Amino acid sequence: xxxxxxxxxxxxxxxxLQRFRKEIKNHEVEFxxxxxxxxxxxxxxxxxxxxxxxxxxxxMPGMSGIELLDHIRHDFNMPPQPVVMMITAYxxxxxxxxxxxxxxxxxxxxxxxxxxxxxxxxxxSE
Amino acid sequence: MFFFTFLAAFLLTVRIRRSLKFSxxxxxxxxxxxxxxxxxxxxxxxxxxxxDSEVNEILGALVLAGIVSYLKKxxxxxxxxxxLFAHYPLIIAAFINGVVSLAFPDxxxxxxxxxxxxxxxxxxxxxxxxxxxxxxxxxxxxxxxRKSELEVLVAQRTAEITKQRNELQDALKxxxxxxxxxxxxxxxxxxxxxxxxxxHEIQNPLNFVNNFSEVSMELIDEMEQELNKGDxxxxxxxxxxxxxxLEKIRHHGYRADGIVKGMLQHSRASSNVRExxxxxxxxxxxxxxxxxxxxxxxxxxxxxLIANLDPNLPVINIxxxxxxxxxxxxxxxxxxxxxxxxxxxxxDYKPKVEVSTHTIHTISGSPNxxxxxxxxxGSGIPDAIKDKIMQPFxxxxxxxxxxxxxxxxxxxxxxxxxxxxxxxNSKEGEGTEFVxxxxx
Numbered sequence: 001x002x003x004x005x006x007x008x009x010x011x012x013x014x015x016x017l018q019r020f021r022k023e024i025k026n027h028e029v030e031f032x033x034x035x036x037x038x039x040x041x042x043x044x045x046x047x048x049x050x051x052x053x054x055x056x057x058x059x060m061p062g063m064s065g066i067e068l069l070d071h072i073r074h075d076f077n078m079p080p081q082p083v084v085m086m087i088t089a090y091x092x093x094x095x096x097x098x099x100x101x102x103x104x105x106x107x108x109x110x111x112x113x114x115x116x117x118x119x120x121x122x123x124x125s126e
Numbered sequence: 127m128f129f130f131t132f133l134a135a136f137l138l139t140v141r142i143r144r145s146l147k148f149s150x151x152x153x154x155x156x157x158x159x160x161x162x163x164x165x166x167x168x169x170x171x172x173x174x175x176x177x178d179s180e181v182n183e184i185l186g187a188l189v190l191a192g193i194v195s196y197l198k199k200x201x202x203x204x205x206x207x208x209x210l211f212a213h214y215p216l217i218i219a220a221f222i223n224g225v226v227s228l229a230f231p232d233x234x235x236x237x238x239x240x241x242x243x244x245x246x247x248x249x250x251x252x253x254x255x256x257x258x259x260x261x262x263x264x265x266x267x268x269x270x271x272r273k274s275e276l277e278v279l280v281a282q283r284t285a286e287i288t289k290q291r292n293e294l295q296d297a298l299k300x301x302x303x304x305x306x307x308x309x310x311x312x313x314x315x316x317x318x319x320x321x322x323x324x325x326h327e328i329q330n331p332l333n334f335v336n337n338f339s340e341v342s343m344e345l346i347d348e349m350e351q352e353l354n355k356g357d358x359x360x361x362x363x364x365x366x367x368x369x370x371x372l373e374k375i376r377h378h379g380y381r382a383d384g385i386v387k388g389m390l391q392h393s394r395a396s397s398n399v400r401e402x403x404x405x406x407x408x409x410x411x412x413x414x415x416x417x418x419x420x421x422x423x424x425x426x427x428x429x430x431l432i433a434n435l436d437p438n439l440p441v442i443n444i445x446x447x448x449x450x451x452x453x454x455x456x457x458x459x460x461x462x463x464x465x466x467x468x469x470x471x472x473x474d475y476k477p478k479v480e481v482s483t484h485t486i487h488t489i490s491g492s493p494n495x496x497x498x499x500x501x502x503x504g505s506g507i508p509d510a511i512k513d514k515i516m517q518p519f520x521x522x523x524x525x526x527x528x529x530x531x532x533x534x535x536x537x538x539x540x541x542x543x544x545x546x547x548x549x550x551n552s553k554e555g556e557g558t559e560f561v562x563x564x565x566x
Contacts, residue, residue: 011334011374018341018367021348059326059421061431089329111333 037063131186183224212255331378463504
């Protein structure tokens, strides 16, 4: 399962790689990373059909996660539709409503609960 | 004719006594002057009885000369100099009269009238001079009176001015106290703007600290398992990951630490101590804080942040928290401007805020100072208010949202305290660029 993680914080990358160490080793998941919405879109241009899940931060300089979500739902409105989960430090109702309105599948708050995330991945892959 | 000299001497004492009547030195001289008047009369009778008129003429001249020369030596009678001088012609005339009448009686008899005339004229001269001297003295008296009047007036005015000055000084002290208070309020207001940004900025590194330490504990369990299995190579790989994680924990710990320190510095009263500072660090830090501060307050807000920081920027001596406040103010304004424009602009509008730093060189090529540019593509500053934006309490924000002190304090900090410059390039509807120059 290919997962694209979009976050402007570079250290998110080693964190995911280590948290999913076993899963990566067992080839259950494969991670790609983008540090901005723009970068994520560029990546999706080529490989949107491979990506099963997109985890995106909302609060990023430039294109926000919500805008990225909007693009994903409009520009790549063809099957297979990726699952999009929004992540934010501001876990308020307004952010949640916006994300859901724009077509997010799930909404997670920082700090990320990786065990919860793994549970959710299981349901997706099944 | 020696009558004239004695009369003149007598009158002289009388006149002086009268003139002195209201002066402070009168008691000192009253007795002496009265006595000398009587002595002169006594002498006249005495000489008249014992000597011929020719001898008396000479004696009279000597008596008068004696009195005049005595008075001239006394500093108390300085103001009578004109009067005293006026007696010389009479003394000389009387003396010549006496000598000629003794030595050349025939010649004298022949020119008798002429000698008499000379003495009369000399005597009359004294009166004329006395009148002039009296006038002069009156004039001096009037001038003195006027002078003391003026002195009283001057004293009054001085008292008034001193009072006014004291009042102004009190008012100034009060104003300075108010200003200090306002500056503190402005700092607190901007701290309020920052709080959300700071919370976000601290939360992020804290999340990393938590996450990396958790994952490291898991990794250690895994490493133990690998070692038990005897897979030394895998255990070594895990160990190197753990080391990397610890490095990350430390890095994010310091990051949070720096933010807290920066926040404390921001709210603390300025120490006014200049320290060698890398402007890039402050610019980057406040750029993010300002962005997240606004972002946390208004979820719909977003902007592209561009930082072009000159990696060779020289370190300069500045009061870093003051300059940091200036930058924060500029960033907040820039974000506010793009946010403002986004409300009215179409969907194609991309809010953009850029900070750049540059080294400014002299003609000879050595660093002269640094330049910080804060540029936005926001709503711009209307020409009508361009002159006013640096004025204290001027704000375009709704009541209660801005203190109106941000730019005015920025001006004080950059221009007055750091001898730098602030230039503004702005076009209404297109954007604004603030250019700050700080000398090396």
